[in-house]
Amino acid sequence: MSRILLPVLASLALLACSDGADPAASGGTSAAAQSVSADLTAPDAAPVEQAVALATSGPDLANGQRQFRRCQSCHTLNEGGRHTVGPNLHDVIGHPAASAAGFSYSRALREAGLTWDLETLDAWIENPRELVPGNRMSFVGLRNAQDRRDVIAYMAATTAQGD
Numbered sequence: 001m002s003r004i005l006l007p008v009l010a011s012l013a014l015l016a017c018s019d020g021a022d023p024a025a026s027g028g029t030s031a032a033a034q035s036v037s038a039d040l041t042a043p044d045a046a047p048v049e050q051a052v053a054l055a056t057s058g059p060d061l062a063n064g065q066r067q068f069r070r071c072q073s074c075h076t077l078n079e080g081g082r083h084t085v086g087p088n089l090h091d092v093i094g095h096p097a098a099s100a101a102g103f104s105y106s107r108a109l110r111e112a113g114l115t116w117d118l119e120t121l122d123a124w125i126e127n128p129r130e131l132v133p134g135n136r137m138s139f140v141g142l143r144n145a146q147d148r149r150d151v152i153a154y155m156a157a158t159t160a161q162g163d
Helices: 005-017 031-040 047-055 061-068 118-126 145-162
Strands: none
Touching: 061 145, 118 145
16 A cells, blocks of 8 residues: 555545444443454454554554564564564555465464454454464463554554555
């Protein structure tokens, strides 16, 4: 995506995902929990549009960057970055799992049939061993939903800046 289209796509994604209602007035679940859930499962939006909407909807990108430091021991995020212990994660959102050229993925992940949409990334970052038993990723996961949301938003924002 070009830098010119990103603000337009972000606006369109936010409009498409918004019903105009005040999330705090709906009762039941907390507004913060509803926001995280809505951001990760926005209906009818492509994964990249969801990611752009997420990155522009108020996550803590500084926290996302801090949390991503755990990922940096095995992954790079920059455009054209090399694979290390794990694959380069630049522009991973919206792409099939185990699809980066030049990286040797576990059989379990290759055969899982996943696409890295926001919901799948959230589940993966929470507990990769539970989502795909038998994969080689040794990361224990991030249990905090807000931290996961911030990491995904940071990844989306970093990817968007590099295009």
